[in-house]
Amino acid sequence: MDAFNDLSTPLSLIATRRSGKARDMVAPGPDAEGVRELVALASRVPDHGKLAPWRFVHILAEARDAFADLLEAAYRAEKPDAGRLEAQAMRAFATQAPALIVVLSRPVQPSHIPLWEQELSAGAVTQNLMLAAHAKGYVANWLTGWPAFSPAVHAALAEPGERIAGFVFIGSPAKPLDERPRPLVDDLLRTWNG
Secondary structure, three states: OOOOOOOOOOOHHHHHOOOOOOHHEEEOOOOOOHHHHHHHHHHHOOOOOOOEEEEEEEEEEHHHHHHHHHHHHHHHHHOOOHHHHHHHHHHHHHHHOOOEEEEOOOOOOOOOHHHHHHHHHHHHHHHHEEEEEEHHHOEEEEEEEEEHHHHHOOOOOOOOEEEEEEEEEEEOOOOOOOOOOOOHHHHHHOOOOO
């Protein structure tokens, strides 16, 4: 556990990684070249068969209002009785944090590589994106919520056969992040000796 406390070690990145609330993020965030670097780092994950069963969509800063329009219109079409606050929440979702990267799971089918393994790789690439952002001094937040499951949002961002694994918001924390309770290793780990 000493390596966890030594912030000069690579393990400290894992030990200190913490999700920050997207709505509390401020500038700076990564620019377009920084996003490219984060994606390159994120892609270094287990990928049985070298299929790259995932991809990324960077929602540019200048397109965030258009993305908010898309979310609001899709939400109102699906939920015509939605109130003003719900529509505002969709707009806020789209425009929070300096950077937004959508991670898409895109399994290769048919393939001898099981679908489950390809989906796990998409989760791993998303976690690597979070760790890469942390290593670069940013804070990140992986969210799904209603937009990840909306057919209209899916049609705008994804291709047939793809699923939205998550929206990863990246920026700088407006205030220091509090640690949250973590599960105890003894509650997570079992041994098996035959």
